[in-house]
Amino acid sequence: MSQPVKHDFATRLLAWFDRHGRHDLPWQHPRDAYRVWLSEVMLQQTQVSTVIPYFQRFVGALPTLRDLAAAEEDTVLALWSGLGYYRRARFLHRAAQLCVEQHGGELPREFEALAALPGIGRSTAGAILAQAHGLRLPILDGNVKRVLTRHLGIHGHPGQSAIEKELWRHADAYTPTARVADYTQAIMDLGATVCVRSKPKCAECPVAADCVAQRDGLTAQLPSAKPGKTVPTRSTVMLLLRDTGKRVLLERRGPQGVWAGLWSLPEATGTEDAWRKAQQLARIDDAQALVPFVHVFSHYRLQVEPLLFDGATAHRAIADNPALRWCDPGDLAALGLPAPVRTLLLSL
Known part of the structure; x- marks a missing residue:
């Protein structure tokens, strides 16, 4: 044949x-x-x-x-x-x-x-x-x-x-x-x-x-793999500022970088920075560390430590900042949110 x-x-x-x-x-x-x-x-x-x-x-x-x-x-x-x-x-x-x-x-x-x-x-x-x-x-x-x-x-x-x-x-x-x-x-x-x-x-x-x-017998070798490169890990603290009405403070990300233009959570580089930033955004009492998680991007891994500030009271200046908004749980579906942030908010 x-x-x-x-x-x-x-x-x-x-x-x-x-x-x-x-x-x-x-x-x-x-x-x-x-x-x-x-x-x-x-x-x-x-x-x-x-x-x-x-x-x-x-x-x-x-x-x-x-x-x-x-x-x-x-x-x-x-x-x-x-x-x-x-x-x-x-x-x-x-x-x-x-x-x-x-x-x-x-x-x-x-x-x-x-x-x-x-x-x-x-x-x-x-x-x-x-x-x-x-x-x-x-x-x-x-x-x-x-x-x-x-x-x-x-x-x-x-x-x-x-x-x-x-x-x-x-x-x-x-x-x-x-x-x-x-x-x-x-x-x-x-x-x-x-x-x-x-x-x-x-x-x-x-x-x-x-x-x-x-x-x-080359099906496992083809297509040839991309030359290897170490995937770095970055860390961030996500601030969940929630008021007595269960609204969460969201911050629109800038026009560049990962999740550009999406509504997300305010972020900080560490626990001390998180407290400082939280106090700038609202009056707070205590914080609760939630379960950390890792989100994998194509070019790096993001280690996320969520920190919940319950019963927060907004500073008046927030109302004048278009990049910040208090969001009711029922309004989340209408916003562009990164998938891990949406999952985190829904878990609350």
Whole structure:
């Protein structure tokens, strides 16, 4: 029996997709540009199972691009809260506003104009145009990189410029001229469900017959890992100032850094600094140390020590500071809060 050749990669993949692919994802019905765009941004560094309820909630509240453009930033961040990487939500919001200002309230169908919008790079633009409009454009998200590096036996970290350039060339060569929307979904599905990071299901793969990694026993080595780097740990004390009405004092974070622009808890560098800052914000009596926890970011670990000041009385100056607000427990759902802060507040 002759071995399949690489030029029928798409044919084999599409035949597998027809039988085993995902056809009932919420952004596929209808598969318009706004819904595809929203799903693609949410799926960056996030799994489908996690994204689905966020997507449904988001489009339930903001069903069109114009609704997103007109929404308050706090509304957008509240709907995004828990997905992480909040910069994605801000880019999404700003891109929608630019579409209203410059493109008649629609995502542009021209690749260059679409890719120029905030948060939409080459792969996301390709995915939107391929899936919503059937245009022949390649994509290269994490799943596709994994499939191609294994299938072609490409060594080197996919994030390196030379490797990524090579992968783009192959991604374009493998993209068919027909059924582009299905092919785009199919190769993402293959990476997400079969050619997974750990213990890929090679026996179920439609293109395993000429996969270099499967042939040479390299599935555990490919894609090549990013050169190792020690992940640092940082520490902070979070101040939970709660008044007699159970309202909690929140502070909006600055425009830069982690959780930029989100409502969070005032922070201090240590216990002594925490008391000093708490006294600047309110009249306090005593403090209770709550259970510390660690929140892991992509580039560091944050060791959090929560300190509860119950029965605090606000200083009048707080009312004049737009970056500070007392928040009732029932109002938390409407605010953009970092997921660990929301969890901490709900635990009270």
